[in-house]
Amino acid sequence: MSSNLCVAVPDGATELERLRDRNQGIAPPSNADLIAIIRAKDDLICQLKTAALETDRLRDRVEQLEQLVGVDRSLTSRLRTAFGLEPGVAQVMGMLLKRDFVTHDALYVVLYAARPECDWPDARIVDVQISRLRRALRRHGITIKTQWGEGWLMSAADKARVRAVMDSGDAYVAAVATGTIASMRF
Secondary structure, three states: OOOHHHOEOOOOOEHHHHHHHHOOOOOOOOHHHHHHHHHHHHHHHHHHHHHHHHHHHHHHHHHHHHHHHOOOHHHHHHHHHHHOOOHHHHHHHHHHHHOOOEEHHHHHHHHHOOOOHHHOOOOOHHHHHHHHHHHHHHOOOOOOEEEOOOEEEOOHHHHHHHHHHHHHHHHHHHHHHHOOHHHOOO
């Protein structure tokens, strides 16, 4: 079977010639050009696949680092639910839970360094978030200690209290979800 592009037309010209004339003398690409275009397309697809794999690998690594630092979504979500915290304050709490000591600079970098520099808030925002966190924790008898000019820390006992409140919050959420809330004591 022949291609429609090579079928002769009544005036003696092939369809290909008629298309070339209609396109103002622009000839279709040669076979070599088509092969080069296909190879370039295949190379681009390969590069995109490699970039996608690298992006996935980097996302996984960021997630691992967030877990190490204490600002992963799973932990901060539980903290937000248990204590009624704003997202940034929950990240501060997560860092205090995961580390023995947290500096002002470390909190600031973790919370804001991913933003464009023009969107960085004043450095005193960290103090504001610590104040909000202290207020939320006070009703549970949990304290954050300050090392003036350096940063903050929580005692092991206070960290255990935070985990206990989170666990009771998880039990409450599970009881609501399963409908067993009436038979539980909180």
